[in-house]
Amino acid sequence: MTDVRYFTGSGHSESIARACAEALHEAALPMGEPLRENAVLLLVFPVYCERVPPPVAAYLKTCGAERAAFVACYGGMSYGRALYDAKTLFGGTVVAAAVVPTEHAYTKDGYPFDEAALAPLFEKVRSGESSSVVIPKGKRHLLSGAPGLRSRLGAKLVRSSRCSGCGVCERACPMHAMHAGKPDGRCIRCLRCVRVCPEGALSFRLSPLLKAYLRRRRTDETRLFL
Structure with a gap:
């Protein structure tokens, strides 16, 4: 029995969660939905920014699950210490983990998700095996220890005069960081x-x-930890 949960900003991790859930014959639900006993x-x-998003970090500390598997989605550049941090934050046993390349939030390269690459992870999750995986610590790159600052230095949100104050962005923001079309310090630039x-009033500028950095060759690496 597997409870598939996701946190998403751009929507890519939600799409991958739904594909994982379909492969496991389960439903994909947003992070925070109740977990079944022993699932x-x-x-x-x-x-x-090569780390775990703040809401995910908070969830891992309090979700109450005894066993977990993680699928971290990254924009084909670097996943840094995300999986290592997730395992460290989680209070139970991590039985499997993977990093999966997806389209980067700042590009439109239409990168396809290779569901077949995760088949060994699905198999271990279904098997009920409870041995803990070893996840390397990973590299830390420039400003990875200060993801909020790195995010703000890299991408700037721009609000035009077309903003009507409708509140659509506020309701959609996964970080609850938008106020009248302007982000606060919680914004992760998803x-x-x-x-x-609906007005096309928001855009972004990259440093x-x-x-x-985005012109670098993508790594495109799906990596499993079993």
């Missing part, structure tokens, strides 16, 4: 607000450093 938690989440704005 294995399969948590799908995006990598945020750009959901840009995508949902020259981030543009250069």
Whole structure:
């Protein structure tokens, strides 16, 4: 029995969670929905500046699951310490984990999800095996220890005069960081607000450093820890 849960900003991790749930013949629900007793938690989440997004970090400390598997979605550049941090934060046993490349939030490359690559993870989750996996600590890159600052330096949200104050972005924001079309310090630059704005009033600008970073060759690595 597996409870598939997800946290999503751009929507990519939700799509992958639904694909995982279909493979396991389960339902994919947002993070925070109640967990069934003795179920294995399969948590799908995006990598945020090579780390775990703050809401996911808080959830891992309090979810109450005894066993879990993680699928971390990253934009094909670097997943850093996201899985290592997730395992450290979780109070139970991590039986399997994976990092999966997806389309980056700042690009439109249409990167396809290879569901077949996760088949060994699904098999271990279904088997009921409870041995803990070893996840390497991973590399820390520039400003990975300060993801909020790194995010703000890399991408700037811009609100135009077309903003009507309708509140659509506020309701859609997974971080509850939008106020009258402006983000506060909790913003993780997932750009959901840009995508949902009915007036097209929100856009974003990337710093020259981030543009250069995104021009790097993608790693495109799906990696399993079993």
